[in-house]
Amino acid sequence: MEVPPSSLSVAAPVQAPVADVPATGAACLNCGAPLGAAYCGACGQRSVDLGESTWQTIREAFSDAFDLDGRVLRTVRALKTPGQLTLEFVRGRRMPYVGPLKIFLFAGAALTTTWILTRGIDMHYYGFTLKGSSSQYIDNVVRGSLTGCVAVGFGSWVLTRGRRRLLDEMVFALHVVAALLLLVAAVVWLGTAWKLIWGTAAAVPSGVPALPFLLYLPSLVPGLAYVAAADRRVHGGAWWVAIPRVLIFTTLALAVIWAVLFMSPA
Numbered sequence: 688m689e690v691p692p693s694s695l696s697v698a699a700p701v702q703a704p705v706a707d708v709p710a711t712g713a714a715c716l717n718c719g720a721p722l723g724a725a726y727c728g729a730c731g732q733r734s735v736d737l738g739e740s741t742w743q744t745i746r747e748a749f750s751d752a753f754d755l756d757g758r759v760l761r762t763v764r765a766l767k768t769p770g771q772l773t774l775e776f777v778r779g780r781r782m783p784y785v786g787p788l789k790i791f792l793f794a795g796a797a798l799t800t801t802w803i804l805t806r807g808i809d810m811h812y813y814g815f816t817l818k819g820s821s822s823q824y825i826d827n828v829v830r831g832s833l834t835g836c837v838a839v840g841f842g843s844w845v846l847t848r849g850r851r852r853l854l855d856e857m858v859f860a861l862h863v864v865a866a867l868l869l870l871v872a873a874v875v876w877l878g879t880a881w882k883l884i885w886g887t888a889a890a891v892p893s894g895v896p897a898l899p900f901l902l903y904l905p906s907l908v909p910g911l912a913y914v915a916a917a918d919r920r921v922h923g924g925a926w927w928v929a930i931p932r933v934l935i936f937t938t939l940a941l942a943v944i945w946a947v948l949f950m951s952p953a
């Protein structure tokens with residue numbers, strides 16, 4: 688567990704709610720070290736009171752399962768400010784957030800769940816019958832987004848001529864791709880709401896543009912703006928440098944993803 692040096696951090700460090708400090712002389716039930724605080728200084732386990740109420744134990748189990756101490760939510764909220772999470776990570780403020788790989792996996796799971804929940808409506812709207820299994824779709828999300836991460840990280844590292852370590856660029860890529868996966872999930876939900884309003888594509892009045900022109904293509908603008916703002920926050924420099932740089936490495940990433948998903952031997 689990394690603890691940020693409090694003397695260096697400007698903002699107050701975010702901490703888990705502190706339980707009662709145990710009586711002196713108590714020992715950690717996990718490792719046996721003497722307890723001086725609500726959390727064991729040797730292994731990090733919370734001071735466990737075996738006499739605590741059933742309700743307390745159930746609450747503890749749920750907050751453990753769903754991360755109700757808010758790290759996932761706080762991480763998603765931090766993602767809304769482009770580049771912020773990456774800067775926090777490279778500056779060593781890691782405790783309040785879940786790690787880059789975990790938030791990336793969370794975003795991938797959110798997009799996959801979105802697709803599974805909405806595809807019935809999608810099929811009905813376009814009059815398609817089900818083709819392709821969920822596992823094939825999950826396979827595509829995983830392979831596509833991982834390829835995208837490697838391409839964005841490496842592309843950004845080359846284009847900024849190694850201003851930051853390659854490892855930091857991979858963290859940047861995981862954060863950016865996670866944000867894009869969440870954006871795609873949000874766009875899919877918007878599209879699904881639109882499909883629910885009309886029922887089928889045939890029911891949409893002829894003057895109204897089709898969904899790709901109404902929603903999917905326009906959403907590229909906030910997507911690219913996000914990546915450019917994140918790039919600029921992490922690497923510094925002027926907008927007129929960041930924007931072409933982002934256009935180059937996103938084009939590169941899309942080309943590599945395309946190659947991996949559609950040109951590999953089936």
Ligand SMILES: [Zn+2]
Pocket residue numbers: 715716717718719720727728729730731732
């Ligand atoms: Zn301990």
